[in-house]
Amino acid sequence: xxxxxxxxxxxxxxxxxxxxxxxxxxxxxxxxxxxxxxxxxxxxxxxxxxxxxxxxxxxxxxxxxxxxxxxxxxxxxxxxxxxxxxxxxxxxxxxxxxxxxxxxxxxxxxxxxxxxxxxxxxxxxxxxxxxxxxxxxxxxxxxxxxxxxxxxxxxxxxxxxxxxxxxxxxxxxxxxxxxxxxxxxxxxxxxxxxxxxxxxxxxxxxxxxxxxxxxxxxxxxxxx
Amino acid sequence: xxxxxxxxxxxxxxxxxxxxxxxxxxxxxxxxxxxxxxxxxxxxxxxxxxxxxxxxxxxxxxxxxxxxxxxxxxxxxxxxxxxxxxxxxxxxxxxxxxxxxxxxxxxxxxxxxxxxxxxxxxxxxxxxxxxxxxxxxxxxxxxxxxxxxxxxxxxxxxxxxxxxxxxxxxxxxxxxxxxxxxxxxxxxxxxxxxxxxxxxxxxxxxxxxxxxxxxxxxxxxxxxxxxxxxxxxxxxxxxxxxxxxxxxxxxxxxxxxxxxxxxxxxxxxxxxxxxxxxxxxxxxxxxxxxxxxxxxxxxxxxxxxxxxxxxxxxxxxxxxxxxxxxxxxxxxxxxxxxxxxxxxxxxxxxxxxxxxxxxxxxxxxxxxxxxxxxxxxxxxxxxxxxxxxxxxxxxxxxxxxxxxxxxxxxxxxxxxxxxxxxxxxxxxxxxxxxxxxxxxxxxxxxxxxxxxxxxxxxxxxxxxxxxxxxxxxxxxxxxxxxxxxxxxxxxxxxxxxxxxxxxxxxxxxxxxxxxxxxxxxxxxxxxxxxxxxxxxxxxxxxxxxxxxxxxxxxxxxxxxxxxxxxxxxxxxxxxxxxxxxxxxxxxxxxxxxxxxxxxxxxxxxxx
Numbered sequence: 001x002x003x004x005x006x007x008x009x010x011x012x013x014x015x016x017x018x019x020x021x022x023x024x025x026x027x028x029x030x031x032x033x034x035x036x037x038x039x040x041x042x043x044x045x046x047x048x049x050x051x052x053x054x055x056x057x058x059x060x061x062x063x064x065x066x067x068x069x070x071x072x073x074x075x076x077x078x079x080x081x082x083x084x085x086x087x088x089x090x091x092x093x094x095x096x097x098x099x100x101x102x103x104x105x106x107x108x109x110x111x112x113x114x115x116x117x118x119x120x121x122x123x124x125x126x127x128x129x130x131x132x133x134x135x136x137x138x139x140x141x142x143x144x145x146x147x148x149x150x151x152x153x154x155x156x157x158x159x160x161x162x163x164x165x166x167x168x169x170x171x172x173x174x175x176x177x178x179x180x181x182x183x184x185x186x187x188x189x190x191x192x193x194x195x196x197x198x199x200x201x202x203x204x205x206x207x208x209x210x211x212x213x214x215x216x217x218x219x220x221x222x223x224x
Numbered sequence: 225x226x227x228x229x230x231x232x233x234x235x236x237x238x239x240x241x242x243x244x245x246x247x248x249x250x251x252x253x254x255x256x257x258x259x260x261x262x263x264x265x266x267x268x269x270x271x272x273x274x275x276x277x278x279x280x281x282x283x284x285x286x287x288x289x290x291x292x293x294x295x296x297x298x299x300x301x302x303x304x305x306x307x308x309x310x311x312x313x314x315x316x317x318x319x320x321x322x323x324x325x326x327x328x329x330x331x332x333x334x335x336x337x338x339x340x341x342x343x344x345x346x347x348x349x350x351x352x353x354x355x356x357x358x359x360x361x362x363x364x365x366x367x368x369x370x371x372x373x374x375x376x377x378x379x380x381x382x383x384x385x386x387x388x389x390x391x392x393x394x395x396x397x398x399x400x401x402x403x404x405x406x407x408x409x410x411x412x413x414x415x416x417x418x419x420x421x422x423x424x425x426x427x428x429x430x431x432x433x434x435x436x437x438x439x440x441x442x443x444x445x446x447x448x449x450x451x452x453x454x455x456x457x458x459x460x461x462x463x464x465x466x467x468x469x470x471x472x473x474x475x476x477x478x479x480x481x482x483x484x485x486x487x488x489x490x491x492x493x494x495x496x497x498x499x500x501x502x503x504x505x506x507x508x509x510x511x512x513x514x515x516x517x518x519x520x521x522x523x524x525x526x527x528x529x530x531x532x533x534x535x536x537x538x539x540x541x542x543x544x545x546x547x548x549x550x551x552x553x554x555x556x557x558x559x560x561x562x563x564x565x566x567x568x569x570x571x572x573x574x575x576x577x578x579x580x581x582x583x584x585x586x587x588x589x590x591x592x593x594x595x596x597x598x599x600x601x602x603x604x605x606x607x608x609x610x611x612x613x614x615x616x617x618x619x620x621x622x623x624x625x626x627x628x629x630x631x632x633x634x635x636x637x638x639x640x641x642x643x644x645x646x647x648x649x650x651x652x653x654x655x656x657x658x659x660x661x662x663x664x665x666x667x668x669x670x671x672x673x674x675x676x677x678x679x680x681x682x683x684x685x686x687x688x689x690x691x692x693x694x695x696x697x698x699x700x701x702x703x704x705x706x707x708x709x710x711x712x713x714x715x716x717x718x719x720x721x722x723x724x725x726x727x728x729x730x731x732x733x734x735x736x737x738x739x740x741x742x743x744x745x746x747x748x749x750x751x752x753x754x755x756x757x758x759x760x761x762x763x764x765x766x767x768x769x770x771x772x773x774x775x776x777x778x779x780x781x782x783x784x785x786x787x788x789x790x791x792x793x794x795x796x797x798x799x800x801x802x803x804x805x806x807x808x809x810x811x812x813x814x815x816x817x818x819x820x821x822x823x824x825x826x827x828x829x830x831x
Contacts, residue, residue, distance in 0.1 A: 014358075017443070023364065023445070026439070030440070030470055140485060140490060155510070155511070156493070160493075
């Protein structure tokens with residue numbers, strides 16, 4: 001359904017939104033900018049401390065386990081799976097938003113369902129990884145891993161890892177809660193009564209943001 | 225939605241008022257005491273809530289300064305009344321060192337965040353944005369209400385820290401670790417610091433909810449004809465303030481989260497190589513950096529200065545122009561300089577850290593960026609002066625405070641040029657020169673902006689005027705008092721007198737200032753008493769002040785004066801007025817002022 005506006009529309013002259021969006025979406029964009037600064041501050045802090053240290057543990061050695069695989073050495077395989085799951089949940093979110101554009105309630109319900117499953121699966125993976133690390137005696141203030149050169153590492157490797165992935169996990173958790181609410185509202189037909197699926201778009205913005213942040217978190221902690 | 229260009233798949237969104245919050249359209253709906261005065265979603269009531277909460281904090285913060293000024297002015301005397309107020313924190317009428325530091329810390333925290341951020345932009349962004357852009361209310365009245373209640377909760381938590389056994393936080397308002405990270409370091413770093421962080425985190429949430437609302441309201445909800453370049457400068461200033469807050473407070477929040485982990489989870493983000501004298505222990509923490517916290521703190525801390533100052537600048541511009549009966553000089557330059565200040569605010573934070581061990585080369589970059597701020601600041605000052613130049617000035621109380629603001633901003637800004645140079649800062653850092661500088665330029669000047677706003681918009685808020693006699697006494701005593709307090713402190717600072725000392729009398733080099741300190745303390749008490757008179761005037765005038773009888777008492781062009789004298793929820797009965805011109809048509813074509821709502825006459829001269 002294409003909406004038509006006059007070609008000589010004066011967007012900034014008042015009386016309407018200059019971006020042709022309602023206020024909620026504008027707020028979501030500004031919130032995401034704000035949140036990006038929170039994550040940015042965390043990751044820059046991490047970089048500052050890491051580059052002022054002489055050496056740092058090797059992620060290929062730390063993150064080399066996989067559930068039910070015993071002591072098989074599979075560096076970064078599990079976290080790749082986690083990343084894949086999260087990115088797939090972004091894909092299903094795109095499909096939910098697209099269905100919303102077509103006012104296709106069934107499509108929205110279906111794709112929101114898979115997005116929620118993706119989010120929960122990611123959280124489950126993170127829970128497993130944290131538990132696994134905890135059993136290796138890694139926690140805030142405790143770091144069992146040595147630096148790549150064999151020297152004693154400071155605890156800041158685990159400190160930052162748990163703080164930042166924890167903060168990201170908290171965002172994923174909030175995202176899942178939002179998505180569940182959106183799922184229920186779509187399922188009950190609330191958006192059909194409103195006549196539009198804009199709230200799905202806003203939830204989508206948040207969800208994609210959480211995914212995008214993960215790409216940076218993943219890069220900083222697992223790849224470098 | 226006629227024929228024409230096909231835009232992407234969104235429906236065209238009209239956001240003035242009709243689309244959402246239909247309930248506000250009708251302002252005669254049933255309102256209970258709770259929904260009208262407590263959990264109100266009316267931006268005007270929320271503004272008053274912010275203002276009165278801020279005023280309570282203002283009195284508390286000011287009282288703290290009076291108490292510690294007693295110690296600085298009269299270190300050898302005791303004041304039994306202090307023991308009655310503070311109990312064991314002032315045994316025998318002399319405040320303890322811990323109490324002194326707690327008072328200094330809380331004075332800073334309370335005035336910077338709870339009065340001059342919450343109380344200032346919370347009040348005027350809420351009150352003025354919808355009224356001056358022509359909107360029924362904020363974009364989201366509900367989030368707006370939450371913003372106040374987060375502020376209120378933050379206030380309660382911060383206040384509660386005064387009543388814990390180990391006292392409130394006492395490590396300075398900047399909360400530098402390791403002092404703030406280690407409970408064993410001082411009594412104030414125990415429970416008081418946890419409450420401090422909690423209160424500040426709640427404050428950040430409040431500021432975020434408010435800021436998102438202000439931004440989207442200014443962008444989305446302007447009435448028909450109100451283009452961005454027709455906005456009054458107050459709105460531009462409040463808009464940039466909100467952007468600064470939304471982008472800088474989250475960084476502070478990150479810093480606080482790491483600090484909380486250092487305090488309670490055994491991490492070492494800010495800690496390394498520490499020997500604790502009080503417990504005679506070497507701490508195991510390795511690899512952290514205390515400087516990291518300073519970076520995170522000042523990345524907020526510097527924009528915070530402008531979060532405090534910009535609303536004052538905006539209101540002063542508006543009041544100066546209205547009461548000079550002249551258009552503001554250089555409107556676009558004013559907007560441009562606000563924008564330049566907002567950008568530069570993010571690029572100068574390390575000038576607070578010149579002596580922290582920062583790389584001197586990096587310091588020189590920050591010197592350059594810091595001194596660049598002098599350009600937009602000077603543009604603003606010259607434009608204010610040129611607005612006054614040959615104006616038909618009406619010395620209303622609001623106008624006096626606006627002129628006072630300009631004076632203080634010049635005096636305090638000039639010393640900023642001294643401090644912005646890293647070489648001079650080696651000598652001046654942590655002396656009373658810094659105290660004098662920021663109190664004048666950020667503290668007192670912003671208070672003047674706030675008073676200017678209160679005196680000017682009080683008739684709109686309460687439908688009554690403040691008492692003029694008390695207002696003039698308030699202005700002159702505060703103006704003269706502010707200079708008498710802070711001007712001499714520059715000399716003390718240049719002579720090397722450091723901040724944050726409990727008792728200067730044991731140093732031969734600072735003994736020479738003991739009479740000066742007595743004098744300053746006395747003036748501070750007088751100025752504080754006059755503020756109490758202002759508070760009395762405020763509450764007295766709400767109920768007994770002279771009534772406003774005309775809709776537009778100041779002869780102003782802006783939209784808030786087209787609303788009824790006591791606007792209901794929804795601001796305008798019937799249609800929202802349409803805007804046809806900029807906000808500063810004063811003294812044009814032989815007319816004293818032309819309201820923004822008046823269509824442009826084809827014979828009118830161009831501005």
